[in-house]
Amino acid sequence: MGRSQKEKGNRREREFASIIGGQRIPLSGAAKHVGRAHTGDVTGLGLRFECKARKDGFRTLYNWLDEDGIDALALKADRKDWLVVLPVGRFLQLMGKDPD
Template sequence: MGKKSRDKGNRLERELVRLLCEAGLEAHRVPLSGAVSGYEQDVVLEIGGKEFRAEVKGRKEGTGFKLLERWLGEHGFLFVKRDRKPWLVVMSFERFLEILGRGVK
């Protein structure tokens, strides 16, 4: 991974952690995320006493994201499933906070 990509990833991870913390959640970046075996996740957050590990992705052109955004539209959630794979849920950050009881209703 090039320096620009690594810097962008770090910037997005810091932004997400800041937003989560501002919403009252405990969250932190994983040191050396993706660079060292055993540190594959980017961000760790705690919800209801449980620890969750998250991957953070960002794209300039939105390859893949544009289709998801179109499908999501004004709906609350987008459920997607590939054959023989588990379900995935796509939602806005605001909806995520709303579900946790931390967002504006």
């Protein structure tokens, strides 16, 4: 990973941590070398989050969420657990936090 990609990732992690009132996990990319305490990118609301940011890599997900009346996506790959994707404002509401 190049320097600019690492900086972008760090910015996005700090941004998400701020939104949820959490904190960025230091050395999060080094978890396999330094232990589970550094697993994930952000911690908050009693959860650990892995943050991913792509220029346009999630276009289909955003398009599905933009359909009228859709609150969240339920996604499943063969032999994998279900995933739920929802806008952060809705997530904060469900967690009992004010999304501002």
